[in-house]
Every structure is written in structure tokens, then in C-alpha cells.
Amino acid sequence: MKPFKANVVIMIVTLFWGSSYLFMKMGLDSVQPFNLIALRFGLAFIAAGGLFAGRLRRNTDASVLKHAALLGFILFGVFASIMLGLQGTSTSNAGFLMSLTVIFVPVLTAVFGKSMPSKRLVLGVVLAMTGIGLLTLRPQSGIGFGDLWCIVGALLFAVHMMLTGRAAKTSPDPLCIGIWQLGFAGAFGLVFTVLWETPRLPGSISGWVAVLALSLVCSALGFILQTMAQQYTTATQTGLIFALEPVVAAVIGLLFMNETLSAQGYAGAGLVLLGVALSELNVSRLLGRKKQPPREAAG
Numbered sequence: 596m597k598p599f600k601a602n603v604v605i606m607i608v609t610l611f612w613g614s615s616y617l618f619m620k621m622g623l624d625s626v627q628p629f630n631l632i633a634l635r636f637g638l639a640f641i642a643a644g645g646l647f648a649g650r651l652r653r654n655t656d657a658s659v660l661k662h663a664a665l666l667g668f669i670l671f672g673v674f675a676s677i678m679l680g681l682q683g684t685s686t687s688n689a690g691f692l693m694s695l696t697v698i699f700v701p702v703l704t705a706v707f708g709k710s711m712p713s714k715r716l717v718l719g720v721v722l723a724m725t726g727i728g729l730l731t732l733r734p735q736s737g738i739g740f741g742d743l744w745c746i747v748g749a750l751l752f753a754v755h756m757m758l759t760g761r762a763a764k765t766s767p768d769p770l771c772i773g774i775w776q777l778g779f780a781g782a783f784g785l786v787f788t789v790l791w792e793t794p795r796l797p798g799s800i801s802g803w804v805a806v807l808a809l810s811l812v813c814s815a816l817g818f819i820l821q822t823m824a825q826q827y828t829t830a831t832q833t834g835l836i837f838a839l840e841p842v843v844a845a846v847i848g849l850l851f852m853n854e855t856l857s858a859q860g861y862a863g864a865g866l867v868l869l870g871v872a873l874s875e876l877n878v879s880r881l882l883g884r885k886k887q888p889p890r891e892a893a894g
Contacts, residue, residue, distance in 0.1 A: 596655075596823070596824065596827045597827065597854065598827055598828050600827075601824040601827035601828040602632055602824075602836060604820050604823070604824035605821065605824050605828065605836045606826070606836055606839075608817045608820050608821050609836055609837055609839055609843060610843055611813045611816070611817040612813060612817060612837075612843075613690065613839070613840045613841070613842070613843025613844045613846075613847060614808075614813070614843065614844075614847055615808075615809060615813040616677075616686035616689050616690055616708055616844045616847070616848070617686055617844075617847045617848065617851055617852065618627065618804075618805040618808045618813065619631070619677065619678060619805070619838060620681055620686055620807035620852065621684075621802070621804070622634075622635075622797070622802060622809065623678065623681060623682065623802055623803065624799075624801070624802065624808055625797060625798055625799050625802025625805070626796075626797055626799040626802065626806075627786050627788070627792040627793070627846070628675060628679060628792075628796040629675065629787040629788040629791060629792050630684075630784070630788045630793075630794060630795060631678060631679075631784075631806070631809075632671060632674050632678065632780065632781070632784035632787075632789050632795075632806075633781050633782075633784030633785040633794075634656065634784075634806045634810065635666050635672075635674075635781070635782075635784075635806060635809040635810045635816060636667075636670075636674075636777045636778070636780040636781035636783065636784060636805070636810070637778070637781030637782075637784070637810075638806070638810035638811065638815075639776035639777045639781070639809075639810040639811070639814035639815040639818070640774065640775075640777040640781055641815075641862045642779060642810065642811055642815040643772065643774045643815045643818065643819060644774055644777075644778065645844070646819070647770065647771075648813075650768065650770065650771065650872075650873060651708075651741075651775070651842060652889070653778035654767065654771045655771055655865065657773050657796055658766065659766060659767050659768070659772055659775060660755075660775060662762040662766065662772050662776075662780075663771075663772045663773075663775030663776045663779055664760065664776075664779050665775040665776075666755060666758060666759060666772065666776040666779070666892075667760065667775070667777070667778065667779025667780040667782070667783060668779065668780075668783055669735060669751055669754060669755045669778055670755055670772075670779075670780040671779075671780045671783040671784055671787075672748075672775075673748050673749045673751045673752045673755060674748070674780070675784075675787070676745065676747045676748030676751060677693065677744070677745060679741070679744040680692075680741045680742065680743075680744035680745035680748060681741065681745075682719055682741060683739055683740045683741020683742070683744070684739055684742050684751075684852045685739030685847045685848060685852070686839075686844050686847065686848040686852060686854060687844060687845040687849070687854050687860075687864070688739075688741075688742060688860075689741075689745045689844065690841035690843070690844025690845060690848075691726075691841040691844075691845070691863075691864050691867045691868075692727065692742060692748065692749060692775060692841075692842070693745055693746075693749045693841065694837075694841045694865075694867060694868070695727070695746065695749040695751045695867070695871070695873050696749045696750075696753045696756065697751075697837070697871045697889060698719055698720055698723050698870060698871060699749060699750050699788045699883065700718075700753045700756055701716050701755030702716070702720065702753075703754065703757060704754055704757065706820050707767075712842060715873055716873075718870075718873055719869075719870040719872075719873035720870065720873065721867050721870070722869050722870035722873065723866065723867050723868075723870030723871060724870075725863075725866050725870075726862075726863040726865070726867035726868075726869075726870060727755035727863065727867065728747070728867030729859050729860070729862050729863025729866065730857075741862060742852060744873075746859070750819075752826070759772075759773075768847035773818060774818075777814065779814070787856060805857060841864070841867070841868070842868070844858045845864065846850050
């Protein structure tokens with residue numbers, strides 16, 4: 596696969612994930628949050644596991660299951676936070692706030708790696724935080740409860756991405772870890788459903804459409820396409836394309852949920868996107884500039 600085609604595939608995955616906020620909103624009208632997570636990832640595991648059944652049988656061992664269980668639990672936490680957030684904020688806000696993952700990853704890397712963050716990253720964080728303030732702060736009420744849950748979800752997703760990178764380096768088959776984590780996320784969702792909710796299936800056509808779209812398109816197909824495409828493109832290009840996910844979520848919210856942003860909200864959303872882009876984009880490299888070698892001293 597050529598890099599251009601790989602980037603097109605990543606863009607398709609971005610469309611899937613940007614639309615997932617709409618489907619999660621639809622699903623929450625039919626089932627409760629943990630129940631929706633159990634259905635989404637359970638069906639995604641069945642679909643992806645069935646497609647790669649032979650590969651799973653050959654390459655699954657204790658190490659794979661250990662990594663998958665940890666990643667699956669964190670993935671469950673990510674989407675539990677998003678589900679709780681969507682009950683108190685719009686799909687547009689949720690999409691923009693979840694894009695903070697792109698900034699949280701290098702920040703956590705700098706903190707735990709005990710390395711100084713670059714000036715570009717610091718500027719990106721400042722712009723993004725300013726954007727969050729404009730996007731979520733409301734007169735006389737402060738930041739919304741749903742917005743806080745989405746920020747927690749973005750932070751957990753950053754942790755998930757870091758741990759996934761470490762697991763992929765030590766595993767002979769990262770795809771197996773990725774598929775098993777879907778199963779573990781669905782299992783954790785089922786456990787929490789039994790403990791805190793009433794397990795049930797969607798009772799409407801729209802509820803089933805939401806569950807099937809989330810499980811088969813946004814999770815199973817999206818995950819497989821992402822895994823295949825990222826082998827043929829750069830991390831920077833991938834990050835920049837994924838940064839468009841909240842734009843997709845906002846457009847879909849505008850078209851299908853009748854959501855609107857105020858002038859303050861649009862300004863905040865723009866600053867979040869700018870901060871995310873700056874944290875990923877190397878301007879000098881984009882312009883083709885290279886560091887000049889030091890001149891030899893005249894002798």
C-alpha cells in the first residue's frame with residue numbers, strides 16, 4: 596500500500612470515529628452506558644476474532660492475554676468516561692475534548708520520561724487549554740460535568756496509547772493483543788452492567804443501528820483498517836489526520852442532532868484544533884528546512 600492510499604484509509608477511519616459520537620448518543624437512548632459498551636465491544640470481538648480466528652489460535656499466549664486484559668480495562672474506562680460525558684455535553688464538545696489525547700500523549704511522555712517538553716508542545720498545550728476554557732466554561736456554572744468526563748476519557752486514552760506502544764514492541768503479534776482487548780473491554784462492560792445496570796438488548800431499530808454501527812464499523816472495521824494502514828504512513832501524518840475527528844463529530848452533530856456552537860464555542864474549538872496540530876506538526880520539516888551543518892573554523 597502506498598502512503599497516499601494509507602492516508603486515505605486513515606481518513607476513512609477518522610470518519611468512522613467522528614461519527615461514533617452520534618451513534619453513542621443514539622445508543623444511550625436505548626440502553627444504559629455500561630450495557631452499550633458490553634454490546635459494542637463484545638460484538639466487535641466476535642467479528643474481528645472470527646475474521647482472524649486462525650491467527651488468534653496460533654499466536655495467543657499468557658503474555659498476550661495479560662497485555663490485552665490491561666489494555667481492555669483501560670479501553671473500557673475510556674468509553675465509560677465518554678458515555679458518561681455524552682449524558683451531559685454535546686457530541687461536538689465531546690469530539691473536541693477527546694482530541695486532547697494527541698496533546699496528553701507527549702505531555703505524559705515528557706513527565707514520566709523526565710524530559711523537557713519542546714516549545715512547540717508547550718505552545719500547543721497553552722492554546723488547547725485556552726480553547727477548552729472557551730469551549731466548555733459557561734457563565735455562572737463553570738465547566739460542565741459531562742465535559743470533565745470527556746477530558747478524563749482523553750487522558751485515559753493517552754495512557755492506553757502509551758501502553759499499547761510498549762505492548763506492541765514486546766509482542767510478536769500486536770494484532771492479537773488488539774483483538775483480545777476488544778473482548779476484555781466487552782467483558783468488563785458486561786460485569787459493570789450486571790453490577791450497576793439491568794442487562795438488555797436495544798428495544799428499537801435506531802438502537803440496533805447504533806450498536807451495530809459502533810461494533811462492526813467504528814470498532815472492528817475501524818481497528819483493522821487502522822492497523823493495516825499505519826504500517827505505510829508516518830506517525831505525524833496519522834496524528835494530523837486523526838486531529839480532524841472532532842471536526843467530523845461537530846459537522847455530524849450539526850447535521851443530524853441540530854447542535855450549534857456559539858461564537859465563543861467556535862473560537863474555543865479552533866484553538867483546540869490549532870493546539871493539537873501544533874503538537875504534532877513539525878513546521879520546519881513541512882517546509883523542507885534542514886539544519887545546516889556547523890561551519891568548519893577557518894584555519
